[in-house]
Amino acid sequence: MTEDNQKRQIPASSEIEAGQSVAEDLNELMKVRREKLHELANQGIEPYGEKFQRTHYAADIIQHFEAMDGQPAVLAGRIMAKRVMGKASFANLQDSSGNIQIYVRLDELGPEEYACFEKLDIGDIIGCSGKVFRTRKGEITLHIDSYKILSKSLRPLPEKWHGLKDVDLRYRQRYVDLIVNPEVKQAFITRSKVVRSIRNYLDEKGFLEVETPMMHPIAGGASARPFTTYHNTLDMKLYMRIAPELYLKRLLVGGFDKVYEINRNFRNEGISTKHNPEFTTIELYQAYADYEVMMDLTEDLISQVAQEVLGTTTVEYEGVTLCLAKPWRRVPMLEIVKEYSGLDFTQLKDADAAYQAAKKLNLDIEPGASWGDILNVVFEEKVEDKLIQPTFIIDYPVDISPLAKRQKEQPELTYRFELFIYGREMANAFSELNDPIDQKGRFLAQVEKRNAGDDEAQMYDEDYIQALEYGMPPAGGLGIGIDRLVMLLTNSSSIRDVILFPLMRPRD
Template identity: 60%
Template sequence: METPEVSLNEFEKIRREKLENLRESGHDPFNVTKYEVTNNSQNIIDNFEQYEGKEVSIAGRIMTKRDMGKASFIHVQDTTGQIQSYVRKDELTEEIFAEFKKYDIGDIVGIKGIVFKTQKGEVSIRANQVLLLSKSLKILPEKYHGLKDTEVRYRQRYLDLIVNPEVKDTFLKRSLIIREMRRYLDDLGFIEVETPILHSIAGGAAARPFITHHNTLDMDMYLRIAPELKLKRLIVGGFDKVYEIGRVFRNEGMSIRHNPEFTMIELYQAYADYEDMMDITEGIIKYVTKKVLGKGIVEYNDVEINIEKPFERISMIDLVKKYAGVDFKQIETLEEATRLAKEHHLEVQKHHKKGDILNLFFEKYAEDKLIQPTFVIDYPVEISPLSKRKKDEPDYTERFELFIVGREHANAFSELNDPIDQRERFKRQEELRKAGDDEACEIDEDFLTALEYGLPPTGGMGLGIDRLVMLLTNAASIRDVLFFPTMKSVQE
């Protein structure tokens, strides 16, 4: 005889009825305010010899339940993993055991008991006390199929974390990456600082900002696109080594590499240049990779990335010559650069200069070829409004970007500290804004004033933490390494 199907709503109705019965009997789980936890599942399993025969107390979510009449086996999942508990009727009062029999998968429980091994060799806890700490009124996804729908996983990350243990591991690694990054810089004498997220001027990077409004001041403000200009003011003020880890916001397209808000680290060091920044950037990535993975080889998308070897350093001009066959050292005029760009089907805008066109060639022909860690150096001045010019090649700057697996991971330069040159570059950015480029920087008069007081020779670097986490966890999308990625609203 077939068992009639019960709808999910009907199952949820049954769970709510169980909750009402508990409340009527004076055992409302939501009235429990505290439970003493002495151990976690992984620690008990890893150190069985130490805990065998001893009493422990754990708490977590029921993930499996196997009823055998006068006894039951359940697996309880806590923040470190799962452990089995053996619950026998003769170890509990009749009332408590009867109540336990009604517990559901997903319920959060406290278990106290003696550590032992079953005949099959599984480390378990023989319960002498069970307590319902929170009632789950929803049904968890079916055990063997899990939660596979990526849309649901991103929107309901809490559910994703419950049923997909590897997701939790990704975020534990993310936390470790940030912690070790701090340790590395602290050991170098850097200090961590905080600067405002609300800015009165959008600057510090080429990006479209989010605009908000401050009611009391009756003025528009911007969510920061970068902390750069604030941090450089601190160097002017006498702090020689500073860094900040925090959220930045860019009102741009979304993709597997881009989220409107993301986390980056920016650091600045007085009396240093972009070569020093290359050394620090390479050092951070090598150090963090070893701490997180225990080795210097990263396996990403079936490709081995060698972090141990010295990172290659090559100019943008040389890369374009290598992959596009175009030598910009031989191109003297904008007209010639424009003609070559059109021959290569590149879209040239009216405001583009020769350096902009060089960058178009780089993005089309070279960027995705940079799989192993590569510092692309000496960017054209047109796309580097905050970078110091090269002494022997004033059309280019002391700037680099780090590429791994064809993606930019870091951007750095010898900071422009000439207030006269900086004003001229801000003016060009202002002209671009007037021409319709809403990613161009505004003129920041206070920053120019700070430069006039004197910014020492300084190196600065910004590194995208989300992309580094993607690399070290073999994540295909930035959404996989953000707890709560930005999603389109679901219409009710």
């Protein structure tokens, strides 16, 4: 261990307490750790080090032990366990790759260095150098000849055998969760691999990654309640992005054929195991394509990502085996609603007839709901949770699809699909509406809904209509929820398990 020439002036815990705010009540364990910090300062030892050059990670040594046996190595990491055995001590060192045992001896370090090592706490971060060997019990170990304190831990980690089990606390203190629950870190490594795999797939297909605004003068591209903000210089109200769709389609007007954005969206809605107010999606648009092309792309993309990241297209989720290998079932909404509810909406020709039939199923239908709204309510209540294996629900009603192209044969329906896996929506796509006159009429219908009190209805975007009037090629568009996809591939029951820092209500 090295010492600085100048002693660092650190007050004892009694002095710290004297100036401590009322909100910070140090417990006894923390007092002891602060006293140790004070002792280090008095010895001229810097407890918060600077740059440290390591040569290996724990996993490197363990995976390549035959080549590393007897060789020097320099590691850095956090002490997770320690056993003092008189003149020799063992500790468990954890770095970003895993854990490895370290071993020190009194006669090699010297009395002062060894005494300091004995006082190290669980959670302290150190750098150490030595040689690799295997103990008589078969444990791969670094026999260290020197070490340096890099960061003194002033708060004790959760109790060794129980870890951090309080779910609420795990989300609030993700940094502690990552330290004591290694499987949590693995979930986020998987998330990173999923995003990288999606990027690679689309890049190879000739898509161009772009960036569009996150602050919009008009909240559009989806039906959702937005967050609002304000720009002082421009003296204008702005909305946090609920979807990038309308900006991405402007790029199709401008001449790009294939674009995508991995984006963060913000929706001022409820919080649950499936919803977080800010979430990540991949949205892509392809000129001269349609929703069938998007279906092919969706099942190919997700199955390939699963194979690349997990090595299989068969995944276990909450005790259910799911097969992500293509092809997937494709079924019209009208057909599957009849299958599970018994209601034939092809015979229920208007909103009143649909309302009367739906009420017999004891469904909560809003007064004044349209035919398409009622069809969607029946689907959500009677069908959605039954869709366990990957299933494309196709041909959604116009009433709930303001940006999708209308079908010629059945003008009350659109060329739209949603993908469901394990009863959850995973993707949404359609043949894009590129008729500016029809689009204007859809926007005006949404405005009527807003005026009637629906604060999730879309706003009228005059500039987008103007863009369409210049001419947008026929196109297919697709959005996939990355958070939900990662939940599926990591067998995570809550969306908070795959978002590093989910929104939480303040404890105060």
